[in-house]
Each structure stands twice: as C-alpha cells, then as structure tokens.
Amino acid sequence: MSDRSWLTVQQGDAPLLVSIPHTGTDLAGRDDGFVSPWLARRDTDWWIEQLYDFAGDLGATVVRTSVSRSIIDVNRDPSGASLYPGQATTELCPTTTFDGEALYREGQVPDADEVARRRAAYFEPYHAALEGEIARLRALHPHVVLYDCHSIRSVIPRLFEGKLPLFNLGTNSGNSADPALQEQVAALMAATGRPSVVNGRFKGGWITRHHGRPEQGVHALQMELSCRGYMLEPEGKIEPSNWPSRYDPAFAAPMRATLTKIFETALAWAGSRHS
Numbered sequence: 001m002s003d004r005s006w007l008t009v010q011q012g013d014a015p016l017l018v019s020i021p022h023t024g025t026d027l028a029g030r031d032d033g034f035v036s037p038w039l040a041r042r043d044t045d046w047w048i049e050q051l052y053d054f055a056g057d058l059g060a061t062v063v064r065t066s067v068s069r070s071i072i073d074v075n076r077d078p079s080g081a082s083l084y085p086g087q088a089t090t091e092l093c094p095t096t097t098f099d100g101e102a103l104y105r106e107g108q109v110p111d112a113d114e115v116a117r118r119r120a121a122y123f124e125p126y127h128a129a130l131e132g133e134i135a136r137l138r139a140l141h142p143h144v145v146l147y148d149c150h151s152i153r154s155v156i157p158r159l160f161e162g163k164l165p166l167f168n169l170g171t172n173s174g175n176s177a178d179p180a181l182q183e184q185v186a187a188l189m190a191a192t193g194r195p196s197v198v199n200g201r202f203k204g205g206w207i208t209r210h211h212g213r214p215e216q217g218v219h220a221l222q223m224e225l226s227c228r229g230y231m232l233e234p235e236g237k238i239e240p241s242n243w244p245s246r247y248d249p250a251f252a253a254p255m256r257a258t259l260t261k262i263f264e265t266a267l268a269w270a271g272s273r274h275s
C-alpha cells in the first residue's frame, strides 16, 4: 500500500469542507533537482493552516497535502491545460516560480513519465479525498460549501499589476457557487474596509472549477488572501533572510476574525438551505 502520510483528512460533520492545497513544504525527496530548496518553497501559501486552525472547532472537515506545490500543484488542470490561457501562470508540475525564475537545475525538469507518476501519487489521491468528503457531507446535508484556502504575495508583476486586493474571492465567474452565498461572503470582505474583489485576477483554480457543482448542492469558493493581510511582507527583495516571515498570532488576529465570520456565514447559509 502506498504511503499516504502526506495527506491529512480531519473530519467534521458540518456542511463545510476546507481544502488546504498549497501549504506543503515536502519536496518528496527531490530537493537536489531544484535550484534551491528555498526557491522551491518560496511560493508556499505560508501559515494558512495556522490562520484557519479554528475550522475544526466549527465542525468543518479539513483536507490538506504536505507535498509542495513545486512537486505537483493539485490546483491545476491535470491535463496540463492552463487555468488562464494567454496569461502568465504556473503549471501542474511548475517549471518556474510565480516570478518566472527557473525552479529546476539544468536537465532536472520532470519529464512526462515523472509528471504522470506525481499525478498518480499525489494529485489523484488529493482529489479522491475531496470527492469522498463531499459525498460524505452531501449524505448529511443537501448543500455543502467547499472553501479552498490560498494566499500569495501582494506584489508579483508577472502575474498581476500593482498591489493585489487583500481579499480575492473566486467562484469561477459565478459558476461554482450559489450567487447568494457569493454575495454574503463578498459583503463580509467589503465590511472590513480593506480592498477586496470577486472574480478578479484569481477566479478559482482547478479545485474550485472541478468540484463546484451548485446545481448538485456543492458550492465552491476560492479565497486568495494577500499575505500582507496576516503576515509581514518585506517591501524590497524577497530572500531567505526575510521570507517567509514568522507567523505572529497577534498580527493575524484581525484577519482570523474576518475568516471566522466568513465560515460562520457559510455554515449558516448552507444550514438554511433545505433542498
């Protein structure tokens, strides 16, 4: 039997499934192939588990992989098709960082067989876990919310102009969730008085697009937070001495309070839907 210790499924019975796909730092024994382990881990969604560690107390189910997105990105189309044709993004097995630097040493980029191996080893089980938990929760509730947690540095010129809004809600342009749920979450983001957008630069990745089926009671939301909302972001160049900055619970507290309200609202919304 294959080792699944990299995949965590913490079960709850509330109609909320939380996906944490990008906090993994495990380079799956391939450390030597990367330009540096630090570079391979730089685009990790830092401290997202700590930020959302209240989820279990609300009865949510949490699915997480500890394998780095630089090994395989479970939020990409497994066919290799781009999430945003014509725009810069990263691939299923990324060959570059978000900023466009080469991730691998010469001759070390994974070939098609290695991509297929990583897909079978890590991508398929992650999505099977999400499917399984969606089915389990749907047997308990007519409507469930799948909430996919992300974060990204506030300034990445290759991906977007200027400073990214603090809250970036994606629903695949309104196709992955009921509009009323989207509206309620958007209202909570706006009520913070901080910059927020719905279906802006980040509209939802593969997790949102593939699993969101509102007509079948599965409502998928992707939340992309700008890192500055819960951790210190250096003004200048990102380097090993300043990135990632440590997790400071006091600094993150206001963001956690907003995210808690968002979860409570999503739970109340799902619980109020009877058919």
Ligand SMILES: N=CN[C@@H](CCC(=O)O)C(=O)O
Pocket (backbone or CB within 6 Å): 022, 045, 075, 076, 083, 150, 151, 152, 170, 201, 202, 203, 204, 205, 222, 224
């Ligand atoms: N921090 C991660 N961000 C997501 C964004 C998905 C999207 O492009 O909407 C990712 O790269 O998978």
